[in-house]
């Protein structure tokens with residue numbers, strides 16, 4: 001019920017940012033890379049977690 005698992009991810013191509021849910025799998029979650037549809041590129045692109 002909490003929303004504190006949302007992270008910002010950025011398209012590796014154009015830099016467009018989205019929000020994604022952080023998965024808790026116990027192991028490596030420091031470098032999240034995920035394929036998502038980018039509305040700017042109009043394609044599926046690799047998104048990476050954005051660091052502040």
Ligand SMILES: [Zn+2]
Pocket residue numbers: 011012013014015016038039040041045
């Ligand atoms: Zn993009």
